Amino acid sequence: MSRSRTASAPASGTASIRDVAELAGVSVGTVSNVLNRPDIVRPATVERVHAAIKELGFVRNDAARQLRAGRSTTIGLVVLDVRNPFFTDVARGAEDEAAHDGLSVVMANSDESAEREASHLDYFETQRVLGMLISPIGDLGDRLERLRAAGTPVVLVDRTAGNRSLSSVAVDDVEGGRLAAQHVLGLGRRRLAFVGGPHDLDQMRDRLAGARAAADGVKGASVEGIATAGLGFEDGRRAAKALLGRPASQRPDALLAGNDLVAIGALQVLMGEGGLRVPEDVAIVGYDDIDFASAAVVPLSSVRQPRELIGETAVQILREEAEDPSLEPRQVVFKPELVVRDSTVGRGAQG
Structure with a gap:
């Protein structure tokens, strides 16, 4: 009753x-x-x-229901630096795609710390998430492969899997570095510097390699690699201050930055404290083409990545692998695009 x-x-x-x-x-x-x-x-x-x-x-109680069903509706996303708008845009793309199937994305920030990265992976594993998207700091192949073998799909974001044992969604960073260097070399610049790091990040290593490949065979051209501790605004400022301490003849006439935040930080110091003219004294190219790039005091030339599309594609692959664990890992590599603005060609010279 x-x-x-x-x-x-x-x-x-x-x-x-x-x-x-x-x-x-x-x-x-x-x-x-x-x-x-x-x-x-x-x-x-x-x-x-x-x-x-x-x-x-x-x-x-969805958590209890999911535990009983053995299937979560949550995707874990671990990024290198949540302050970088590149990863914010990747997360937005991932969230938009996940929402189509009633899934949610929880983002965690490793802050380029291996300890924090491991802690986030531990947490997501204990929560039995549907799967994980990660932009790893170093080589996590063994651990990520164990997760996949245990039934938790893993997709690398902004990073390729060297042995193709995991799915990945990335951009051809060697090509991106080549595009940036080829552009400034075509403008007659010969003393190039690649500023970004740390260089043990695959993305930085590939972009530097691409820049050096473009300079090979160009008479008088060289690409100096200047490693930074991180990829933030202050890292760019510190690198630029170090360059200002050199004699003018030993400074680069073109600066290729590891990302747009580094480029904008360097731009402010070189023009402010250094009194240099951009691009007349030094041309600057960023990477990612975040919204801030076009709004800089001198609009920034940059290598564009399809940021939201990276997140969308990563979720699509993860969802497919969750539904069918027998699927072979997929590697999706997008082509970058160079966006030319005033920081390399000067105002009014693009047409």
């Missing part, structure tokens, strides 16, 4: 599915069907169950 609707109800948020069933005068199984398969329940019963849910303030 169902209890009267005038009976006292549990405090909001503490009601159980049994309380809902009792108030609605139905079985627990019927309530479960209303929550999960309402199409098989009579409309009048669905309406009565929802009225009971509203009156009791019932909140379904």
Whole structure:
């Protein structure tokens, strides 16, 4: 016999599915069907169950439900630096794609710390997430392969898998570095510096390699690699201050930055403290083409990556692997695009 609707109800948020069933005068199984398969329940019963849910303030425990089902609706995303708008845009693309299937993305920031990265992976593993997207600091191949073997799909973001044992979504960074260097070399610049790091990041190593490949065979051309501790605005400022300490003849006439934040930091110091003219004294090319690039005091030439598309594609692959673990890993590599602005050709010279 169902209890009267005038009976006292549990405090909001503490009601159980049994309380809902009792108030609605139905079985627990019927309530479960209303929550999960309402199409098989009579409309009048669905309406009565929802009225009971509203009156009791019932909140379904998705975490417990997912644990019982052995399948989560959460995707873990570990990025190198959450302050970098590149990763914010990647996360937005991932979230938009995940939302199509009722999935959610939880982003964690490793801050380029191996310890924090490991901690985030531990947490996501204990939470039994649907899968993980990660832009790793170093070589995590063994651990990530173990996760995949245990049934947790892993997709590398902004990084390729060297042995193709994991799926990945990235941009051809060697080509990106080549495009940037080829552009300034074509403008007659010969003393190039690649500023960004640390150089043990695959992305930085590949971009520097691409720049050096472009300079090979160009008479008088050289590419100096200047490593930075990180890829933030202040890293660019510190590198630029060091360059200002050199004699003018030993400074680069073109600076290729590891990303746009480094480029903007260097731009401010070189023009402000150094009094240099950009691009007349030094041409600057960034990487990523974040929104800030076009809004810099001198609009920044930059190598554009399809940031949101990277996130979208990574989620698509992860979802496919979650549905069919037998799928072979896929490597998706997008081509970068050089966007030319005033920091290399000067105002009004692009046309």
